Amino acid sequence: xxxxxxxxxxxxxxxxxxxxxxxxxxxxxxxxxxxxxxxxxxxxxxxxxxxxxxxxxxxxxxxxxxxxxxxxxxxxxxxxxxxxxxxxxxxxxxxxxxxxxxxxxxxxxxxxxxxxxxxxxxxxxxxxxxxxxxxxxxxxxxxxxxxxxxxxxxxxxxxxxxxxxxxxxxxxxxxxxxxxxxxxxxxxxxxxxxxxxxxxxxxxxxxxxxxxxxxxxxxxxxxxxxxxxxxxxxxxxxxxxxxxxxxxxxxxxxxxxxxxxxxxxxxxxxxxxxxxxxxxxxxxxxxxxxxxxxxxxxxxxxxxxxxxxxxxxxxxxxxxxxxxxxxxxxxxxxxxxxxxxxxxxxxxxxxxxxxxxxxxxxxxxxxxxxxxxxxxxxxxxxxxxxxxxxxxxxxxxxxxxxxxxxxxxxxxxxxxxxxxxxxxxxxxxx
Ligand SMILES: Cc1cc2nc3c(=O)[nH]c(=O)nc-3n(C[C@H](O)[C@H](O)[C@H](O)COP(=O)(O)OP(=O)(O)OC[C@H]3O[C@@H](n4cnc5c(N)ncnc54)[C@H](O)[C@@H]3O)c2cc1C
Numbered sequence: 001x002x003x004x005x006x007x008x009x010x011x012x013x014x015x016x017x018x019x020x021x022x023x024x025x026x027x028x029x030x031x032x033x034x035x036x037x038x039x040x041x042x043x044x045x046x047x048x049x050x051x052x053x054x055x056x057x058x059x060x061x062x063x064x065x066x067x068x069x070x071x072x073x074x075x076x077x078x079x080x081x082x083x084x085x086x087x088x089x090x091x092x093x094x095x096x097x098x099x100x101x102x103x104x105x106x107x108x109x110x111x112x113x114x115x116x117x118x119x120x121x122x123x124x125x126x127x128x129x130x131x132x133x134x135x136x137x138x139x140x141x142x143x144x145x146x147x148x149x150x151x152x153x154x155x156x157x158x159x160x161x162x163x164x165x166x167x168x169x170x171x172x173x174x175x176x177x178x179x180x181x182x183x184x185x186x187x188x189x190x191x192x193x194x195x196x197x198x199x200x201x202x203x204x205x206x207x208x209x210x211x212x213x214x215x216x217x218x219x220x221x222x223x224x225x226x227x228x229x230x231x232x233x234x235x236x237x238x239x240x241x242x243x244x245x246x247x248x249x250x251x252x253x254x255x256x257x258x259x260x261x262x263x264x265x266x267x268x269x270x271x272x273x274x275x276x277x278x279x280x281x282x283x284x285x286x287x288x289x290x291x292x293x294x295x296x297x298x299x300x301x302x303x304x305x306x307x308x309x310x311x312x313x314x315x316x317x318x319x320x321x322x323x324x325x326x327x328x329x330x331x332x333x334x335x336x337x338x339x340x341x342x343x344x345x346x347x348x349x350x351x352x353x354x355x356x357x358x359x360x361x362x363x364x365x366x367x368x369x370x371x372x373x374x375x376x377x378x379x380x381x382x383x384x385x386x387x388x389x390x391x392x393x394x395x396x397x398x399x400x401x402x403x404x405x406x407x408x409x410x411x412x413x414x415x416x417x418x419x420x421x422x423x424x425x426x427x428x429x430x
Contacts, residue, residue: 001100015108022330024073041067044063082095091103109268112129126259149193162256173359180230182415183230215372222357279295303329358379387400
């Protein structure tokens with residue numbers, strides 16, 4: 001890997017997501033040699049992926065080069081690589097560009113889509129965990145309309161304009177809202193020769209309410225918003241299969257749809273070597289103690305989505321969201337410095353700053369620990385928070401300008417099929 005051994009202890013971080021980057025920023029100027037490994041050379045701001053999928057933002061504006069983040073850190077190395085295994089006995093990570101020894105290892109690999117073992121759904125559905133996957137979805141949505149114009153068979157044409165989104169967490173809700181806005185504001189202008197009223201957006205949720213992790217007030221309001229936008233919200237309905245044409249459910253309704261978007265769950269992206277049964281808990285996450293140390297190791301840590309730190313308040317670990325990842329990364333950075341200086345590490349405690357989701361123009365729901373609100377103000381709060389957490393001044397400016405432009409013009413200009421998507425020929429893996 002071409003990384004020299006120095007007198008500083010080597011900390012290897014796998015993953016440049018919210019957790020890995022937050023840790024990197026803490027360690028950057030310390031007396032450690034830090035090596036960050038990621039299979040992408042950029043950090044992805046996942047909460048805005050749905051805007052890339054729906055042509056609201058260009059992909060570059062939600063990605064940031066990792067090398068630029070760490071460029072001012074004197075003892076920092078970045079390597080573009082896929083980590084395939086961890087050899088805990090020899091304290092070594094095995095990657096597709098070679099092996100590397102560590103003194104301390106931090107696993108911050110995040111999560112991947114969970115199909116709950118249904119390989120048919122995995123094969124035929126679209127997912128949205130990475131920028132390439134979001135671009136695939138963007139292409140497919142537009143290709144569907146280009147195909148629909150050509151179809152004389154009404155059923156086939158309607159299937160191309162029928163979208164089924166499975167899972168009504170923030171991702172499903174935000175995507176459904178964005179598709180509804182495209183239906184209303186853009187498609188009638190772009191496709192005057194298509195009867196856009198035949199486009200259906202179905203949001204399917206297996207439980208009794210959408211946004212189940214938020215307050216009931218937020219769920220109800222978000223559902224009102226979606227229905228107002230013309231989204232069909234199906235609750236207490238479970239999708240059981242999808243063969244690429246028909247979506248089957250456990251109810252009496254089945255959908256004929258060319259596109260099924262799976263946002264029904266994620267699971268920890270574990271790596272061979274630290275994936276033993278005794279280490280893995282609900283959601284395929286790695287069990288860690290209050291210092292983020294992996295059970296049974298004092299030199300291996302796990303952070304963010306992949307880590308399950310169980311406590312009385314969080315019996316299944318912290319929510320798989322950006323804030324726990326950021327806070328754990330920062331905390332571990334301080335703890336590692338303490339440990340290397342012979343001091344005691346301090347236990348992590350999560351500060352819940354609340355959660356939010358937007359449904360579209362002027363419509364959002366916000367749950368803060370002390371109060372909850374919805375509507376235009378919530379929408380501005382949502383935008384401000386997302387701009388604040390985006391990395392890079394240029395990205396913030398580009399996103400801000402895009403949003404103002406889209407708001408004033410009722411537009412989404414990035415509706416481009418740059419990279420045609422060939423359904424069934426590309427893998428949907430993360
Ligand atoms: C569509 C979508 C919308 C979301 N919206 C919100 C939201 O609104 N609010 C919110 O709080 N959270 C949201 N989340 C969740 C949030 O993005 C995650 O909780 C957060 O990214 C977790 O951070 P992390 O650092 O643990 O993992 P990630 O940010 O996923 O980073 C993991 C990194 O590890 C790398 N990696 C993984 N495996 C390997 C390997 N074997 N070798 C090399 N590199 C590897 C990946 O390339 C990636 O860069 C959303 C997620 C998605 C997918």
